Amino acid sequence: MKPTLILINPWIYDFAAYDMWSKPLGLLYVAGFLRECGFDIQVVDCMDVHATGMKEFSSQAHPVRRLYGTGKFWRKEIPKPAPLAHINRTYSRYGIAKQLFIQKLLKIEDPSAILVTSLMTYWYPGVREAINLAKETYPGLPVILGGAYARLCKEHAVMSSCADCVVSEGTIHDQGPLLEALKQFGIYAPKGCHSVDGTPWPAFDLLRKLDYICIATSTGCPYRCHYCGSRFLNPTFTQRKPSEVIEEIRYWNEKFGIKDFAFYDDALLVDSGSHIKIVLNGLMESGLSLRFHTPNALHVREISQEIAGLLYRSGFRTIRLGLETADIGLHNDLDRKVSDGEFERAVRNLTNAGFDSRDIGSYILMGLPGQSVESVVNTLNFVADTGTSPYLAEYSPLPHTPLWQKAIACSNYDIAAEPLFHNNSLLPCWDEEKRLQVQELKRIVREIRTAC
Ligand code: SF4
Incomplete structure (x- = not known):
């Protein structure tokens, strides 16, 4: 059986966020590559505006969608982190409900590791929240963090993200550092990475609905x-x-x-x-x-x-x-x-x-x-x-x-x-x-x- 990897696009924690064709392209490139290496890939997208099941956990109306696939995200107001307490603006978690996130994780059978991406450096509370909930859901499963925050603020990510491993190198054309990180946890590509020809396309097909x-x-x-x-x-x-x-x-x-x-x-x-x-x-x-x-x-x-x-x-x-x-x-x-x-x-x-x-x-x-x-x-x-x-x-x-x-x-x-x-x-x-x-x-x- 192929080893299963869960790839997570975490929440945005911010004063404002808007979907201007926002998709985790880097994560989807990783998904495409790892799929070619022989892994079974499951993507959990916290920013999925079409997530079914939100009604169960939230009274929010469906986020308003606008022209050409742009629009609002799901949003829940949350307390500001202490360093931002002095800012007189509403702070929110953008994306699906936490309970739905956990439910989605639990549906995935026998995963071998969890990979989390990150984007803006100041969105790290959403990254940390996703990692903590993933660890609570699957205790002992290795969690690997990559993405822009991990690269731009490596020391902070190592100290604060709660990930077991922070991958701060590599590009969409070079996934060697990520494969090395997986090996540290005894996880090897079933087909070997040498079977991959060029850079596979991002695996958009693993997202639920595409606008x-x-x-x-x-x-x-x-x-x-x-x-x-x-x-x-x-x-x-x-x-x-x-x-x-x-x-x-x-x-x-x-x-x-x-x-x-x-x-x-x-x-x-x-x-x-x-x-x-x-x-x-x-x-x-x-x-x-x-x-x-x-x-x-x-x-x-x-x-x-x-x-x-x-x-x-x-x-x-x-x-x-x-x-x-x-x-x-x-x-x-x-x-x-x-x-x-x-x-x-x-x-x-x-x-x-x-x-x-x-x-x-x-x-x-x-x-x-x-x-x-x-x-x-x-x-x-x-x-x-x-x-x-x-x-x-x-x-x-x-x-x-x-x-x-x-x-x-x-x-x-x-x-x-x-x-x-x-x-x-x-x-x-x-x-x-x-x-x-x-x-x-x-x-x-x-x-x-x-x-x-
Ligand atoms: S280096 Fe300058 S031109 Fe290039 S992406 Fe950055 S802002 Fe744009």
Whole structure:
């Protein structure tokens, strides 16, 4: 009999959370790989918005779902952890009821180990809760933790997560560290990992109901933005073969009827001639009617007239541009990804191609160390002039990024010791005077969107 592994996508514990094509892609890649190695894989998704059985444990109405598979999560208000007690906002556990989680675990017969993923560093209370409940349900079963929190805050995860083993290395193309961790507990791949050819597709079919699929056509990013963890998490930028991406998208469409695809790439449009142009042209030739979304921002520099036309014709519906700031000096210091005039040119190309400027979202970073409120206001005004919709993205300080030491130096919070203080809702690298002006910034955003 194949050894069974339980893979858990834990809860989000936060002040706010919204399903913008949120799926545990890394965990599903692990699931696909381990299945090819011969394991029986059972996924328990705490964030399953379609979970049946919630009525038994919760009086909540089904979470409201919106366009293209986005929407709200199940939510239960819970007490704030002590370090966040001073924040005057509601704190919640997003995801299914704890009792349902335990029920799902108990239905799995004779598991050999439990693997838990993690994402944002400040969501670790949800990770710890999942691990503790899994250990109570299956005492003595090894629990292995991986994912972004485990990698970015390894020491904290070792001390605080309650996992038996923390895997802080490896990528979706290299699952060697995870296999080594399993071996420590006497668990070996039935077929051996050498039987696996390339990187198997993420095992979305193990989720209960699919509204959309998340696709990564590449890993890593050639840019080196000082505030971003992409380089640490995926040091090398690699693009998949276009033919393989086309094959995967066609598979999910033909077998599961999926029409909405969210690209998870950090750099979707880079080297477009040998990559995304081939993918999109290939998909158009196959005559499929698909919708594409880019919750991760697109690089404005890469949006030529030709690319804009291709995005429009191939079915891109949700376009998000990584502007971050209109302050070119700040760009030169922090990311070098937007030069003078490039944003306006990208918007012009997109609107010439047929996109309505109101449907183009521009991400604006707020709360960077040393950034003034005035700089954010100037950026908002700049975006308003282009007719696109501004989206404020609060800066979350990340260990192992070039900006980390500066973030520690300017934060009133002990972000080095407590990942809960990385929470972007706190704007941990702004002082109180700046934080008090955030409501006004949000008001300006609403005003611009209404005027669009
Ligand atoms: S371009 Fe985006 S993904 Fe790449 S390093 Fe910068 S912020 Fe990160």
